[in-house]
Amino acid sequence: MHNRAHNTYNSDDMTVLPMRPASQVMQLERLGSFHQSRLSFMRTLVRHMVSENWQISSSVFDLDEQGYGTVVYQIAAKYGTFSYVLFSHYLDPENRNDRVIADQWDLTMALCEGTVDTKQLDFLRNNVPKQEAGRVDSRVLVLSRANRSARTFEYVVNELAHGHQPNVDVIAEVGYLYRTTAVYGSGKLGMADWEKVRTKHRDFGRPFAAEMFTCYMLRHFSMQQADYLAAQRAPESAASLHEDIKRYIGIGNSTGLGMAPFLINHPLLINQWIEMRETALATVVAASKSGVDEATRARLDTATQRVIQHLGEIVTSDERQNNANILLREELQLLHLWLEEQGAALESNHYVWASLTQYAEQHWHIETQEVINTLLIELYPELVDGLEEQMGVDESHQITPEMPVAELLEVIEDKYAWALAIDFSKHESKGTFWYRSEEKMEPRLGQTDIDMGMEKEMPLAVGRRVRECYDQVYSYNQARSEQNVAHFIMQNPTYSGIVARIQTMAQSHYGDIRENLVHSDVLPIHLLRCKLSFFGVSKFDPRSRLWVRNTMFQGAPLISDFGKSFVDDWQFPIKPALRSS
């Protein structure tokens, strides 16, 4: 796997520098400090929608005066036609709950292949609002639901109905009108398999493209519905949302522990995402081999100032995140100074971006380092955007049965030294366990010796399992050193899963996440943030160590922008320079 990235993504006149080592990148805290990049799925989707000029219109817009009813959008993408079906329901505010265990929502939606006829619409109406309690079929690619923001939706509609634009400061505090609480794809609940989506629907053939599009369409509807309701209330005098405000409105997202097991259960996919991101970083660092010109330096400086402003506009009650944002802003100001200090030397020094990343690693916080990496990747779209087509991977694990057991020991010692370094005899090293609740099979984190269910623990403690496997292989090798892995598994069949994982991941560049995920002090939020960064979200607002609110597509182009000239710089959104009239 790593050979492909190293060997195939070299520009004609450029050498790709070595990528950062797994020992650095795969630390959980660093993964939890990642920010979105050009390779994030939302960014990629938007680039395609705009440049390919996807045509989106509503074939059904049947809402009552309260905004409840049915809407169907037709999407003519580059390669296929799709329908986005949305049901808007009355929801008692008492029942508005973002947790996966909720059973009622303001909106429920389905992204379908082709066009939807009356019969299919009736079928969807009977099932989509039920979400997990319903069933759909393989014509459906994605199923989702969303709740209104209690803080912004009614406020925005009311302002528009009075002929005013909403105060941007109010929008900035929240960032969205609706919050999605689950987005299901990949064949769940009878939907189309990922294999079908990938092979049949090229428009959504990259990981999570269909899921991201579903959220993008929710954003579009949320603003259309706000305009519609305002016009219903004041047909003569209502204002429509200003386009600059619309671009600044995103979609809220609540992500909890359900996302965490995904990262552990799909190590090859996560490895691939990280490998592509690191390939992009190595590529842009290599691009500074002969220095960087003034225009490039200026773009980095401008982007840095934008991030500083973006961070200053984030409102979070989480003290840790707040402190991190403050520190990040301070250190990014220092980046500005660093660039100034370098002055003309930037144009002649070799590998100046390597100097910058090394300086950042030596002097600045880990999250600052990762923001800088993201900003560097932004500078060279022509060098990195092609990697977006390499974000998928075959996820099959395979045992190498002929490997001598002594070699397996060496592999573990080499690739899993981090796991062997953990002292699992300490109580805190086994202080938590992951399990599935009977409530919608929701993944939860239990405390060992306190919570029930330890005997039904999910196998997410990769480090501990590697340690147990190593000890068993070690003993086996003492007695039967001439044997191979096939023999070991015949004698110890309970280790076949972890051996397959070790042997498979040992061939990848980055391998497993290097953290004891059952430690008492584990921060699952780092796992969530890592995956969300690849989705492309912004404005992380942790609500505990177990779930995080964030914003999707804030700053992104509107449907009306498709087909027009486009500068792909909507990441790190900042308030538009506009006040309520």
Added chain:
Amino acid sequence: MKVSKNELKASLIKAFEGLGFQPGDYYDAADMVVWLEAHGFDGFDRLQAALVYLNTTAPIHADLVQEDAHNSVLDGRGTSILLCGSEAVDLIRSQVMQGSSASLELINCYNRTFVIQRLVKAAQRNLAFVAYWRQLDYCVKVSIEAGAQLPEYKTFTMIEAVEPQSLRIFCDTNLVAIEKQYAAQLEFGSLVETYSAEEMLACYRDSVEQGIEIDKALWQTLDDLVARVLVESTESSRAGAGD
């Protein structure tokens, strides 16, 4: 009702976990069932037959009873291929990877058709396989060329006694070498039926496009097994979800 491959696999993984399978085993077993059903091998019927046994017996694996450089014999101890198929195929793979053709006999095992998926997966490592076993009054022969995505599946009349619950597997770098090396052991009676790769592929494509039809009762059975791995929800446990 119809389910997707992904959904079916996810359910099977947890159902097998509910039956006491270990992580490696439940992934492999789920893959076997999904592959057979998606390719038209009546995977669900075979699963239901297997569940009668698996639901009443703790998971056990095969024992290695005899081995030299080219031949090995495993005793399945009455267990299912869902539990011992992987280790059998891994063992014969390891022998061939060390330099020669190999044969393996797995005695006293059930649900042998499931082994086809393990052979197809192993064939992706540039190894060829031939397997045969007795099914009622016929002999089933499965051949897969190195690197091939689909096997050749044929049934023959029997010309000599074959142990009713045994499975023979032969492996080399290509089918010609296997047929030559083990010609005497690969003689069968007249051809009864062929299930072609084209038919398998058509079935598979339909499974991907339309989903897989599953009997609601079987789906409920799987749900009941899945429930075994779920933990009761309490106020305290809700705190473990972020409340």
